[in-house]
Amino acid sequence: MRQLYARPQSSATEQQQLQTEMRLLGIETTATIADSPVAFWLEHKTALDWWWQVQDLLRYNGAVCMGLDVPAVKADAEMSGREINQEDYQKLRLIAHTVTAVFNDRPLN
Numbered sequence: 001m002r003q004l005y006a007r008p009q010s011s012a013t014e015q016q017q018l019q020t021e022m023r024l025l026g027i028e029t030t031a032t033i034a035d036s037p038v039a040f041w042l043e044h045k046t047a048l049d050w051w052w053q054v055q056d057l058l059r060y061n062g063a064v065c066m067g068l069d070v071p072a073v074k075a076d077a078e079m080s081g082r083e084i085n086q087e088d089y090q091k092l093r094l095i096a097h098t099v100t101a102v103f104n105d106r107p108l109n
Helices: 002-006 012-024 042-057 070-080 086-105
Strands: 058-061 064-068
Touching (some): 042 058
8 A cells, every 4th residue: 555655656757857867877778667566455455445435534734644534434434324344444544544654754845
């Protein structure tokens, strides 16, 4: 999960600039490095599906991520008719904790 949020996204222009700089430095690039697939175990699918639905419910204090807004997640689950499973909830909290740590480790511009 961490690599999905920690990896900086680059635009086509940034990629082209990088390739140009590498050529100027004499670094040959013949092949494009493909993104490695991120594998998830099926037992985590429910928690991941839940995360994709509530990832916008993180709380912020300025630029600092404070973590998952648990009352909002509970309200969302109740309103959408989601069955709350204790094990999936713990997995959801772990995902949110990891994403919060990644967001707060980024330098503030």
